[in-house]
Amino acid sequence: xxxxxxxxxxxxxxxxxxxxxxxxxxxxxxxxxxxxxxxxxxxxxxxxxxxxxxxxxxxxxxxxxxxxxxxxxxxxxxxxxxxxxxxxxxxxxxxxxxxxxxxxxxxxxxxxxxxxxxxxxxxxxxxxxxxxxxxxxxxxxxxxxxxxxxxxxxxxxxxxxxxxxxxxxxxxxxxxxxxxxxxxxxxxxxxxxxxxxxxxxxxxxxxxxxxxxxxxxxxxxxxxxxxxxxxxxxxxxxxxxxxxxxxxx
Amino acid sequence: xxxxxxxxxxxxxxxxxxxxxxxxxxxxxxxxxxxxxxxxxxxxxxxxxxxxxxxxxxxxxxxxxxxxxxxxxxxxxxxxxxxxxxxxxxxxxxxxxxxxxxxxxxxxxxxxxxxxxxxxxxxxxxxxxxxxxxxxxxxxxxxxxxxxxxxxxxxxxxxxxxxxxxxxxxxxxxxxxxxxxxxxxxxxxxxxxxxxxxxxxxxxxxxxxxxxxxxxxxxxxxxxxxxxxxxxxxxxxxxxxxxxxxxxxxxxxxxxxxxxxxxxxxxxxxxxxxxxxxxxxxxxxxxxxxxxxxxxxxxxxxxxxxxxxxxxx
Numbered sequence: 365x366x367x368x369x370x371x372x373x374x375x376x377x378x379x380x381x382x383x384x385x386x387x388x389x390x391x392x393x394x395x396x397x398x399x400x401x402x403x404x405x406x407x408x409x410x411x412x413x414x415x416x417x418x419x420x421x422x423x424x425x426x427x428x429x430x431x432x433x434x435x436x437x438x439x440x441x442x443x444x445x446x447x448x449x450x451x452x453x454x455x456x457x458x459x460x461x462x463x464x465x466x467x468x469x470x471x472x473x474x475x476x477x478x479x480x481x482x483x484x485x486x487x488x489x490x491x492x493x494x495x496x497x498x499x500x501x502x503x504x505x506x507x508x509x510x511x512x513x514x515x516x517x518x519x520x521x522x523x524x525x526x527x528x529x530x531x532x533x534x535x536x537x538x539x540x541x542x543x544x545x546x547x548x549x550x551x552x553x554x555x556x557x558x559x560x561x562x563x564x565x566x567x568x569x570x571x572x573x574x575x576x577x578x579x580x581x582x583x584x585x586x587x588x589x590x591x592x593x594x595x596x597x598x599x600x601x602x603x604x605x606x607x608x609x610x611x612x613x
Numbered sequence: 614x615x616x617x618x619x620x621x622x623x624x625x626x627x628x629x630x631x632x633x634x635x636x637x638x639x640x641x642x643x644x645x646x647x648x649x650x651x652x653x654x655x656x657x658x659x660x661x662x663x664x665x666x667x668x669x670x671x672x673x674x675x676x677x678x679x680x681x682x683x684x685x686x687x688x689x690x691x692x693x694x695x696x697x698x699x700x701x702x703x704x705x706x707x708x709x710x711x712x713x714x715x716x717x718x719x720x721x722x723x724x725x726x727x728x729x730x731x732x733x734x735x736x737x738x739x740x741x742x743x744x745x746x747x748x749x750x751x752x753x754x755x756x757x758x759x760x761x762x763x764x765x766x767x768x769x770x771x772x773x774x775x776x777x778x779x780x781x782x783x784x785x786x787x788x789x790x791x792x793x794x795x796x797x798x799x800x801x802x803x804x805x806x807x808x809x810x811x812x813x814x815x816x817x818x819x820x821x822x823x824x825x826x827x828x829x830x831x832x833x834x835x836x837x838x839x840x841x842x843x844x845x846x847x848x849x850x851x852x853x854x855x856x857x858x859x860x861x862x863x864x865x866x867x868x869x870x871x872x873x874x875x876x877x878x879x880x881x882x883x884x885x886x887x888x889x890x891x892x893x894x895x896x897x898x899x900x901x902x903x904x905x906x907x908x909x910x911x912x913x914x915x916x917x918x919x920x921x922x923x924x925x926x
Contacts, residue, residue, distance in 0.1 A: 377856055380875045381741045390745050401857050458713070459722045484856060487740050488725045493683065493713035502786040503683055505710050518791065522851060523706040525802045526795035528680070532788040542857060543850040578722035582735060582748040590882055593903035599916040602888065602906055603924055610886045610903065612865040613808070613832060613926070 365512075365534075366421045367410045368474035369444065370465055371403040373428055373435040374485040387583040399435045402480025404442075405540040408547040409510060410478050411443040418512045419476075421445050425468050427461055429453050433563060440558035441550035447563035448472075452575065458486075460568070460575035462494035467571025469499060474535065476517070481506050481539040492539035502532040508543040614643030614733065618667075619690065619702040619712075622649065622657040624679060629805075630703035630760075632767035635664050637760040638701050639768070640730035644668040646697070647774075650689055650781070652679030662774040669774050675781035680793075684784035686711035691718045692782045694755065699733070704759035716757040723757050724749060728764040742856035742879035763862040763883070799830075803854070806835035808865045809884070811854055813877075814841040815870020815891065815910055819848055824914045825869060831918060831926040837861065839868075839877045855880035870910045873898030890914065 375381055376398040381390045399407075413419040424439040425448040426432040436447035450464055469477060482489035496503035504510075504519035508527065511518040516533040522541045550558070568575050596602045606613045616638040621628040631647070638645045646669045649658040658672040671693065677685035690711070694700060700715065702708035704726040716723035728746070729737035735750045736758065796802070803809065810825050810832070822836065829836045837859070838852040854861055856879040866884035871877060873889070873896055881887070882901055889902035892909050899905040906913055 375741070377876055381744050383745050390741065457722050459717060459720075462717055485741060487738075487742065488713075488723065489709050490713035490716070490723045490725060493710065494717035494723075496683075496786070497687060497714035497717040500785040502788040503710075503714075504788065505683070506706060521706075523793075524804060526793065528793045529791040530682075530788045531791050533786075542853065578753050579724065579749040579751055582731075582750050584740070585746050585748070587739070587743055587746050587882075590887070590901045592900045593887075593905065595899075595905045595907060597906075599906065599908075599913055599920050602904055602917065603920045605904055606865065606886070606888070607924065610865070612886045613921075 365419045365476065366423065366472065366474040367413065367419045368423050368425060368469060368472055368477045369406050369410050369439065370425050370477070370479045370491070371407065371435055371439055372400045372426065372483045373397050373432045374400045374483050377401055377484055383584055383586050387585055389581070389584050397431065399438050400480050400483045402482060402540055404547040405542070405544050406478045406480050407439045407442050407444060408545045409540060412545065413512070414443070423448060423472055423474065425450065425465065427452060427456055427464055436563055437558050438550065440561045441555040442548060443554070446561055448566060449563050450566045450568060452568055454575055455577065456575045457577050457579060458488045458490040458494055459578065460573065461491050462498055463573040464568055464571050464575070465491070465495045466498045467573060469495070476534060477537045479539055481541055492537050496537035501536050503537045504530050504532050505539040506541040507538050508541050510538055510544070614698045615696060616641050616643050616645050616699045616701060617693070617697040618645060618647045619700070619708070620647050620649045620657060620661050621703045621705050621707055622651060622654060624651045624654040625656065627657050627660040628703070629767055630705050630762035631661070632664065633762040633765040634701050634703045634760045635666060635768040636765040637727065637730055639666045641699055641733050643698065646671060648673070648690070648693070650678040650681060650686060652676060658776045662776055663770040663772050665768045665771045667772045667774045670776040671779045672776050673779050673781040677784065678781055680790045681707050681711065682788050682790065683711040683714055684786045684788055685781065687714035687718060688782045688784040690715045693779065694719055697755065699756040699758060701758045701760055703762045705762070708759045712757060712759050719755055719757060721753040721755050721757045722751065723759070724751060725759050726761045727758055728761050742860065743883060744879055801833065801835050803835045803837055803859050804861055807863055808832045808834035809837050809854070809861055809863045810834050810867040810869065811837035811839060811871060812842055812847070812869050813839040813871030814845060816842055816847055819846070822848055824918070828914060828918050828921065831921045839871045839874070841874070868898050868902070869914060871898055872896045873901065
């Protein structure tokens with residue numbers, strides 16, 4: 365079985381992003397970038413399926429500027445086999461990403477596309493589902509457990525209020541949630557080895573996809589600021605304020 | 614202009630998230646229709662007809678719709694999409710599951726998790742876990758939108774719309790429901806709770822979360838945790854509130870032994886009232902807290918519980 369794992373380079377989750385004063389976006393100059401945490405979980409899960417002998421090959425794909433190659437290298441160092449870099453300096457919306465991925469899927473014919481449920485920059489939570497729809501494939505989103513069955517996969521999903529288990533035939537799209545696994549760190553020898561693993565260079569044009577955005581950014585603004593409130597001295601005072609002043613209990 | 618709202622429900626009762634989505638739809642303008650897709654969900658369809666501002670309810674009944682499987686929901690919504698200028702669903706795990714499929718099928722870019730409607734084509738949505746607010750104008754002919762339920766008022770019951778039955782087409786792909794394990798806790802779900810009490814690394818271990826649970830039981834609150842507490846193995850990952858966990862916006866958020874890392878603040882700073890209990894008075898959590906109590910949590914939390922008891926909770 366071949367697994368395709370799309371990954372995204374995003375602002376590191378520990379960075380406090382700042383909105384640009386001209387409100388055109390957030391300031392990305394000199395900001396630490398990393399692989400999106402949910403994508404890391406997807407890479408890890410694919411590697412575990414390979415280690416169990418269920419998957420034979422893991423192909424990692426990233427769409428983005430030249431530096432997205434570093435993100436692909438990270439996945440290769442974790443244990444993926446080869447990469448595909450679809451180079452573009454444009455911001456590609458999930459719909460455009462899904463269309464490019466459809467082209468990659470048609471060229472690679474994976475049995476499973478395993479990807480993060482959302483990127484922590486744009487927070488759309490859409491790419492996996494969109495790809496599944498464009499392919500006419502079944503999906504299991506927000507996975508906390510993935511098991512191979514004879515005909516496909518049994519996936520446990522994180523839903524509001526608990527867990528849901530679905531059975532889906534392959535080929536399919538699965539998106540990862542936090543509880544699925546804890547991603548490994550790449551070892552130094554594996555980082556060295558990853559430098560020799562192949563990365564194919566492509567462009568959105570290779571897949572005949574129009575990536576022009578459908579949503580026009582009007583502005584990016586600061587969220588309403590919270591002011592620090594008051595310090596209370598005792599729990600009696602706290603309960604009193606919550607009850608009588610704030611009226612929330 | 615006609616707007617379709619897709620109802621969230623459990624086949625027995627209409628979920629409040631639907632009411633928030635109806636309010637968002639009313640801000641877009643035009644007639645509002647509500648789609649109730651389910652299995653034996655007639656009572657939900659009737660309830661949807663009573664919502665303020667709703668002109669018509671469409672009711673589809675099918676096996677695959679019982680659990681609102683994404684593939685079946687996609688086929689159903691796409692089959693009626695031609696009649697609508699905008700399609701909205703609450704940004705719950707159900708809505709987030711099928712709405713992107715609908716958008717892709719209609720060749721439209723989804724507008725996820727909106728927190729405000731500026732006009733019929735312009736919306737505000739949080740990005741970077743709410744650390745920035747993005748205002749976008751959609752140039753697509755049809756708008757496909759998910760609505761953050763916590764930021765819109767809940768539509769009341771003043772309507773009397775008719776209920777039309779519609780057919781559910783067969784989906785292109787099939788997933789099959791196997792089982793469901795809903796948390797048996799009597800406590801509300803983290804993202805729906807009106808009150809949330811969360812513990813951080815300061816809790817010391819998992820057993821100590823019992824003192825938070827006691828308070829939670831008194832206040833009908835959900836229990837959450839910071840990433841530090843989850844990483845330390847105190848509680849399971851689904852407790853996590855923060856950028857990589859759940860985003861909550863309850864009426865009252867009580868942060869106990871939580872320092873207030875950016876990643877945690879991103880998940881709770883839209884709460885109406887924030888209380889911080891921490892022995893470190895320099896902890897960043899105090900900079901967002903409405904009420905701060907500098908105290909050892911192991912003294913303060915049991916005392917807080919006793920005080921609630923005294924007050925009749």
